[in-house]
Amino acid sequence: MASKGGMIAAVAVCIFALISQSEAVIGGREAVAHSRPYMASIQLVAGEQRSHECGGFxxxxxxxxxxxxxxxxxxxxxxxxxxxxxxxxxxxTQQVFDILELHTNPTYRAENYDNDIALIKLDRPVNITSAVQVVRVLRSGGTNPTTDEQVDTAGWGATDNLGSRPVNLKELTVEVVDPMFCGRSDYFGNRYTRNMICAHHVYNKPGSRRQQKEDTCGGDSGGPLLFKGVVVGIVSNGGIKCGQLRKPGIYTIVSHYTAWLDGIMGPQPTVPPQ
Structure with missing residues (x-):
């Protein structure tokens, strides 16, 4: 019978092997503090403690x-x-809000995350500052990014498949993947719909033929995907298959929901930047 120490070592080796073979999430960089003043952290409250669960904007x-x-x-x-x-x-710089109303899209499908878009009404208007500002969202008729175009995102999501979290906000640039690939059976198959964009960044590690990738992961959900400074997507189920080459992050296309959003929010005043 193996010693306790030997068993622990064996388990550690197995875990390392699993991480190595699954192209664990690599990359991204720490954002300049408050350079993305639209970012929101949705946090679970337990007693006096709060913990980050999802992003928003x-x-x-x-x-x-x-x-x-x-x-x-x-x-x-x-x-x-x-x-x-x-x-x-x-x-x-932080402003903390209760959730007054939660509006979830009525056509959301939990089995494949189709129509994965929601609106939160805060318990009071925000105080617009240099660290808290509204971001533009693409509306119906606007131009969405196409295959290989660069888009960017940010969040406090996991940095590896063991769930390690960054202390500070990270940001990441990825490329849109051809939707024909994302709809293939070895990618997402019929789970992938016209309401989705898939994107990641794949590269060869220096000195190695083995491909690596940068991608969103658990905890990034709900955050924005931006194209030329305008939000075009919402991080949806990028966290389910973190780091796997044929499982790019999936983002909900926000311009498909303009009428629904307007019906809830109504006309919005123009908020000048601070």
Whole structure:
């Protein structure tokens, strides 16, 4: 019978092998603090503690856009934090809100994350500052990115397949993947719909033929995908197959939901940048 120490070592080797073979999430960089002032952290409250669960982004003075699947049992015990860079350090830029209303798209399909878009109405209007600002969202009739075009995203999601989390906001540039690939059976098959964009960044590690990739992961859900500074997508199920080459991140195309969004939010005042 192997010793306890030998068994622990064997388990560690197995875990390392699994990570190595699954192209674990690599890359991204820490964002300049508050350079993405629209970013929101949706946090679960337990006593005096709050923990980051999902991302979101500010689209109106009292509205945050995010993903439906971040709320499997509704909005209970959650708060929204704006003006945040660090998950652990106190920052006087932060504004903390209760969720007054949660609007989930009625056509959302949990089996494949189709129509994964939600709106949060905050309990009060935000205080617009240099660290808290509204971002533009692509509307119906606008131009979405096409295959190989660069888009960018940000979040506090996992940095590897073991769930390690960054302390500070990270950002990432990825490329749109041909939807014909994403609809193939060895990618997502019929789970992939016309309401989705898939994207990742694949590269060869220096000195190696083995491909690596950069991608969104668990905890990034609900965050924005931007094309030329305008939000075109919402991080949807990028976290399910983190780092696997044939499982790019999937993003909900926001311009497909303009009428639904307008019906909830109504006309929004123009908010000048700080």
């Amino acid at each position: 500010l689209v109106g003075e009292q509205w945050v856009m995010t993903a439906v699947h971040c709320f499997p049992q509704g909005a209970g015990n959650r708060k929204v934090v704006l003006g945040m860079h660090s998950l652990t350090e106190p920052e006087d």
